[in-house]
Amino acid sequence: MDFAKDAALIMLPIVIAVGQILFKITSRDVAALDVASLLKLSVNGYFIVALLLYAVATVAWVYVLRHFPLSKAYMFMGLTFVFVPLLSYWFLKEPISLRYLAGAAFIVLGIWLARTA
Known part of the structure; x- marks a missing residue:
């Protein structure tokens, strides 16, 4: 590999x-789904960085899919269930x-087992 x-x-x-995590931090500034909150979001640095990270992740995901079958690559997205609570x-x-x-240990073990299959 x-x-x-x-x-x-x-x-x-x-x-x-x-x-x-950045979206959660951003949520502190969103009182309701109204114009004022949406305007606050548009200038919230945490929100902007989170969106940029998701854009980068989308491009990286396309790269990953070029090199791995979807069934093998997608199981690694399960690691978000490990990383989000830890962070x-x-x-x-x-x-x-x-x-x-x-x-979380079972998730990691399951990915390891499925990856080596």
């Missing part, structure tokens, strides 16, 4: 997870449980 291709498989869920714990101080850690 090519390092760049494998790195892209892992980096995509990380980039998506960072985008989710929310570190950056947003949201709680994390042992059950979550066990579930």
Whole structure:
């Protein structure tokens, strides 16, 4: 396997997870779905960076799909279910449980098993 291709498989869920954290931070400024909140979003740095990350992730996803079957590549997107709660714990101080850690371990194990099949 090519390092760049494998790195892209892992980096995509990380980039998506960072985008989710930025969207959560952005949500603090959205009081309602009204014109004033939408205007605030249009100049919110966190929101703009999150959108840019998603744009980069979309281009990277097309690159990944050029080199991997969709069925193999898509399973790595499951890592977002591992990364988002971990990042929310570190950056947003949201709680994390042992059950979550066990579930995350099963996700990683499942991806590893399916990848080597």
